[in-house]
Amino acid sequence: MQTGYYSSAAGMVTQFNRLDTIANNLANVNTNGYKEDNLIIGDFMRLYQQKRDELPNENNTKEAAKFLNRTMTKAPQVVDEYTNFSVGNLQKTSNPLDVALSRENLFFAVKTPEGVRLTRDGSFSLDDEGKLVTKQGYEVLGDDYFKSKEGISFSTVDSVIDIDKNGQIYTNVPGSVTLTQNKKLFIANVDNLRYLKKEGDNLYRLDDMKRLEISEESGAVNQGFLEKSNVNAVKMMTQLIETNRLVGMYQKAMDTQMNEMNRDAIEKIAKKV
Structure with a gap:
């Protein structure tokens, strides 16, 4: 349960970083010559494809399966950032x-x-x-x-x-x-x-x-x-809405995890009493 809580918290932090980038792009939508910044969020498949040749366990074994299952619980994270240098209007x-x-x-x-x-x-x-x-x-x-x-x-x-x-x-x-x-x-x-x-x-x-x-x-x-700036305001607003929704989803996941931990703790204490 704690793994899910920490993963949700880490995912929320990643989305906060994305929010900062989107907000900065929107703030410069009318800045002459401004170039849009972007983040690349690494999910499990991206991380796995980058590291699959470096697995510490042999493929098709129980140890490898356990390793991959543990890896899948890792939260999304910022793996790269870049600037879009395309010419503005x-x-x-x-x-x-x-x-x-x-x-x-x-x-x-x-x-x-x-x-x-x-x-x-x-x-x-x-x-x-x-x-x-x-x-x-x-x-x-x-x-x-x-x-x-x-x-x-x-x-x-x-x-x-x-x-x-x-x-x-x-x-x-x-x-x-x-x-x-x-x-x-x-x-x-x-x-x-x-x-x-x-x-x-x-x-x-x-x-x-x-x-x-x-x-x-x-x-x-x-x-x-x-x-003019090459920031697409409509695209940025769409990403802003999407990111806010993801933050809300992570918040609900954290609340659920915390409620389950509290319930388990209360039940265990009750049994001992």
Whole structure:
């Protein structure tokens, strides 16, 4: 009986973790460039398939059967977590400083107090010094940052800002509509997205940022657009309802187990008396 109680409690804790993930996704449903997080819950079959070749007992024996029966009483648990990096919908804003990326393995590079970080949020603006910055005030970096150590700046006479599909920035010659080449956006190409680690402010980091590969000809930069969150609100609400119901089921199972334990204890005490 105690095994069932502890299994139900462990299952409830797993669902609480899932609730936290779903709530965070829903909270960021309107965050530009946000990527949905997901948990993988391991049931008995998943755990068994992973470990069946490592069983301590020979197959088709009583000992193996007992081992499997004990294993089946184990509660569901979080066995993995991952981020869905699929591209969100691109929303047209016609703002020349809004930029979206149409490939999932590309990121903008920005300078933070903790070092270089990556982001998918291309809602940029100019600060008082004419520097291109994010909503949080982080400098947006050019592809020559590791040499120049400088971000991207504009002068007060730059009335036209044009960004091509590869991130090359053009500004107008003062007093004319002729465009001249400015800096180029640092478009980082990440081969293995599982190496990315989420931080606050919609940022990502790699353990070694200097090993980032710059995408020179990405063809994925869209000026005047913003990438919206890829969170499916309807799916998240469905999962939220499902998870709440599972929590309720585990609660009932725990109550039943506790009531049975209390009844058994009372009956045993009564017999001794």
